[in-house]
Amino acid sequence: MVGLPALPDIGAAVDRVLATAQNGLEVLRFGGFDTGTEPAPYTVVETEKMFRLRRYFPGTPTDGPQIVLVPPMMVSANVYDVTDLNGAVSILHRHGITPWVIDFGSPDSEEGGMERDLADHVVAVSRAIDLIIEATGHDVHLAGYSQGGMFAYQTAAYRRSAGIASLITFGSPVDVLAALPLGLPANLVVPGAELLADKVFNRLWVPGWMARAGFQLVDPVKTARSRVDFLRKLHDRDALLPREDQRRFIEAEGWVAWSGPAVAELLRQFVVHNRMMSGGFVINGDLVTLTEITCPILAFIGEADDIGQPLAVRGIVQAAPVADVYESRVPVGHFGLVVGSTAGGHTWPTTSEWVLWQSGKGDRPPLVEEMSENLDPNGTGVSISSRITHGLGSMTDAGAGVSRELMSLASSLQRTSRAVAQESVRTVPRLLRLGQIQSGTRISLGKLMSENCKRAAASELFLFENRVLTHAQVNARIDNVVAGLIDCGVRPGVHVGVLMETRPSALVVVAALSRLGAVAVLLAADGDIPEMLRLGECSIVITDPNHLDAAAKHTDRVLVLGGGSAEARAIHAADGRTIIDMEEIDPDEVRIPSWYRRDPGLAGDLAFILFTRAGGNLAPWPVTNHRFAMSAFGAASAAGLTDRDTVYCLPPLHHASGLLTTLGATVVGRSRIALSERIDAETFAAEVHRYGVTVVSYTWSMLRQVVRSEDFQINQYNPIRLFIGSGMPSGLWAEVLEGFPRARVLEFFATADGSAILANVSGDKVGSMGQALPETNPVEVAAFDVDAGRLDIDDSGFVRKAGVGEVGLLMAKARQRFETSTTVLRDVFAERDRWEVSGHLFQRDANGDLWFFGSVESVIRSTAGPIYIPPIEFALSQVRGVDQVAVYGVGEPGHEVAVAAVTTRRRGERPESLTVSALRIGLGALPAQERPHLIWVVDEIPVSDSYRPLAARFARMGLPRPGARVWYRDLDGGYRRYTRNVAVEGNWA
Incomplete structure (x- = not known):
């Protein structure tokens, strides 16, 4: 017998409709269901302008571990107490840990909230840590979700880890550009982020509803699916209640406004410049780098997190090389790291176990492992399999993931062409401007700095001794110095000597003379100052306190500017000399004459005078504004300098590398300029990270004191991408490339009059000067x-x-x-x-x-023909064990003897030894007649203050005496110990 079809249960359907209507009405009226849950108890223990500090479960003792939780800017502090049993504070409390939460409030309802910047948040977190330590006597475990974790990293670096027992972050990116949200390519995001930071968020703020919408748009498929699931189950209140608190938080209650300055700074420092990785970000006027974090770190990674992508989160292992870094992988997306059933079962129990382990009260958590440094540079961080495995992969979502990964592959294949295109965008406008310069074009160092100030007055310019000076501050200082110069009688066209260390005040003086239209005569402290003053036709010298005595000894009129020791600051006048302390001049009291015109320099005007030696004689090197512009624009283009670079300016200003290829190129590139008081391995390594140095300038053997020091240690993931300068010995060049495998060396060469400017742009030929720069x-x-x-x-x-x-x-x-x-x-x-x-x-x-x-003058003219010095120095500098080389000639032209003085490296207390075979192999590429006649091992080769090895002292001594440290070239081009007089053999004299 055939059965009849079952009739629908009309009563059940009606009940379902009524339940849906009733539940829907409750959602419309109250925003959701009343779950009956109560927030965990807390008390506000401190209220300050930036934050309120909550202490949860106030009735319990505080003798156990302390943890402070930091929310992101756009999320309410209640994110750590969304659900009753699985909330962060409740789970931590059950493990005997005292939870504290920083509540920034909503900026749109706080006094001055919409003016908050990023540094305000970091300083607030640091202040909260101090309050907790003062109240409990315990160091604090600092934890943060998403951007709150970025605050935690920045605060730990800002405090040099003082008072912080450990760091815990949840989905907090560090290497932001390694894996942007949704796998977006950095070359598209960075320009947009820069535009938003400079043109939008400096005027606008982000309301809470917009923050919520932005978060939901990151994963629109998941958002839509969640809402559909909610509507489909609206009739079943019991099924919805377990997730209701979480839904209401995401849909409405959990979002607060962002202040515009904070968003702008976030985009500028940590997206555009990616300074969480490079270092050199500024907090409350201090320069900060994550390399100074020393406390243990635990980073939670969402395997399906499209916001804090795994590759970006794992950047911390490179950014904080001193710290012990661990990770815990969680099979969720971004929000699920801290809220929901997985967070309640994985994240917060593991966090509790970590805190207890670090406090010496437990073992290492089973779900925690050491983070590896072997990161995949090509992956987006979230694989398609992760999305599908963890329930996020509808066909649409999976398709989007496939598209992104295919885009990543295509991007990888086209990386070279894209880099060329990007470089063209930067360099073409510069080269076009350079090609348009005529004799009457107004261009000068002062004018370029004025233009940069108009573009980005609030951006950092000088970094020195952990101090930061913006374009606006530097520009104001330049104008004040101009007023002081006018008050001291300096007029346009006057030649003024500059005898100063490479400090901000020196750069300001050179720019001020340019702005006034005077000529800066750059003096070397170790040079023949009276002869320089005569050749430079200057009777006035500007100096710093440290060089005051040297300046006053050679001229009757000295202007003193800049800081110095109390003793050096003691300005005095004696013997009829006029010494003026320019720091005592009030620029507001100076009457500016009618003839003053700001930045009057024309391309054909003389701007600077440097000095060089020709045929052993000191000679002036006049540099017009056009010559300066050729070098500055050409070097900036060759180096690809932008406002994302920080240039470590080490050479003295009186050297062409300091004035033209460092100061000039950096100003053209609108890059930051980092200055240092000394050059040694420890200072170099520390300041590279603290300043976020991407480009290092040098002269001659300057970097020898760094890379060849036994004390030199630097994070292999340091931000340096380029070394620029001139005169680097080839052996040192090869060592720099070996020590910094991700960087290249850009060697410049300029003739004394600046007519020819060469650069080894490709950087693939050690020792080559390359070719002429475009548009020169x-x-x-x-x-x-x-x-x-x-x-x-x-x-x-x-x-x-x-x-x-x-x-x-x-x-x-x-x-x-x-x-x-x-x-x-x-x-x-x-x-x-x-x-x-x-x-x-x-x-x-x-x-x-x-x-x-x-x-031509340096050629050694021997009986066998010309001997060229640079090829010998090139070859010997690469011989194992050789440190420095200086080659010179002794005797009359046509009968000169070529002598190579070398120093050897040291292994501990003992110098390395040279062998005959090493010398012959090292010089083997040279014809026998072009090798040095004598090779002499000396204890030390003096260098100038620009680190150029000097051979003059050895040349004055004549030929070295026979001995165990001297070799001579035999008739076959090999070398033997020079233990007797071999001149009679006729093979080298």
Whole structure:
């Protein structure tokens, strides 16, 4: 018998409809169901402008471990007590831990809340820690969710971990650009974040409803699915009640407003500049880096977290290399890390066990493991399998994940072309501006700094001794110094000597002279100051207190500016000399004359005078504003400098690397300038991280004191990407690349008059000077007879161009008639061409790169032919055991003896030894007749204050005496101990 179909249960359907209507009405009227749960008890123990400090379960003793929980800016402090039994504070309390919560309130309802910045939050957390320590006598375990965890990291770094027993974070990104939310590419997000920070959030704030909407839009599929599930179960109150507190928190109650300045600073410092990784972020005027965190760290990672992606969270293991870093993986998304059943069963019990373990009251939690440093640089951090495994993978969601990972793959394949395109965006405008400069164009150092101040007055410019000076502050200081200079009688065009250490005051003085239209004559403290003053035609010197005595000894008019010791600050006038302390001049009382015009410098005007030596004689090196601009714009373009860079300015300003390729390029790139009082391994390692240094400038052997020091240790994940400068010995160059494998060396070369500017932009040829920078003067190597000292003329009557591998004379095409200060030849390679003669010898390789062979005057003229100094220094500096090299000639031209003085490295207290075979192999690439006749191991080679090895003292001593530390070149080009007089053998004299 066939059964009849079952009739629908009409009564049950009606009950379901009525229940849905009744429950829906309650949700509409009250925002949700009354679950009957009560929040955990707490008392507010301190109320300050930025926060209220809650102590939960106030009736219990505080002799156990203390933990303070930090919420994100946009989430209510109640996030740690959303559910009755599974809330964070309740679980922690049940484990004998006293929970404290920082409540920032909602900025839109707090006095001054909408003016809060990021630093205010960090300082507030630090203040709360002090209050808890004062009240309990115990160090504090500091924990934070999402951005609250970022606050925790920043606070620990700000305090150098003082008073912090351990750090615990939940889904808190550190290497933000490694894995942005939703797998978005950094090259798209960073420009947008920068625009929002500079143009939007400095004027607007984010209300709570917008913060909620933004969070939900991160995962719209999950949000929609949750709402559909809620509506489908609306008839079943009992089924909805367990998750009702959580739903109401996410849908309505859990969100607070963001203040605009805080959001802007968050975007600028930790997205655009990614300074959680690089260091150098500013909190309350102090420079901070996560490398100074020393307390243990536990980071909870959501395996399906699209906001705090695993790769971004794991950046802490690189950013805090000194700390012991652990992780605990949780199979949830971002919000599920701290709220919900998984948080109640995994996150908070594990947190409690961690706190007890760190307090010596338990074992290491089973769900905690050491975080690995072997991170996948190509992954987004959230795999498709994680989404599907943990219930987040509807077809739409999985499809989105596949798309993102495919986009990541395509992005990886196109990384090179994208980098080239990005570089073009930065460099093309600079090069176009450089190419448009004419003799009457207004351009100068002062004008460039004025332009930067208009663009970003509040951005940091100088970093020095843990102090931070903004563009606005520096600009105001420059204007004040200009007023002081005017009061002291300095006018446009006057030559003023500058004898100062590389400190902010020195950079301000040089910029102030430029703004006034005067000429800065850069003096070297270890140089011939009277001769420099004569050649520079200056009778006024500006100095700092430390150089006051040296300046007053050589001139009658001295202006003193900048700080110094109390003794150095004692300004006095004696013997008819005029000494003026410019710090005593009130700029507001100075009457500015009608002739003053701000930043009047034209491209053709003389801006600076540096000094160089030609043929052993001191010679002035005049630098016009155009020459300065060529070097500054060219170097900034070659180095790819932007406002995301912090440049460690180590060279003295009187050296071209300090003035042109460091100060000039940094100003053009609108980068931050970090200065240091000393150069040693410990200071270097500390300041690189504290300042967030991305580019290091150098001269000659300066970095030897760092990389060859036995005390040198630096985090392998340091932010340095580039070294820029000139004169680095090739052996040291190779060691720098070995010690900083993620960085490259950008070596510059400029002729004394600045007509030719070369750079090894590719950085793949150690020792090469590269090629001429774009938009600077084209260069050519002319065939040159070194013995006769004249150019080689071909059959057509023009100068022959040197072939590949042939040493010739570097010449720069003369395009700017208004500033040529050297010999200019016409009709050189073709009719009507004009070329400036550099006086420097170069060799061009098959790729068109240039290699330096010294100046014409420096060639050692032996009986067997010319011997070039740079190739010898290049070869010997790479010999194992050799530290420094200085090569010089002894005797009359045509009979000179080439001597290479070398120092050896030390292993502990003992110097390394050199062997004959090592010397021969090291010099093997040179023809025998171009090797040094004598190699002399000396105890020390003196260096200038720009760290250039000096051979003059050895040259004055003549030939070294025979001994165990001297080798001579035999007839076969090998080396033997120079233990007897071998001159009679005729092989080197």
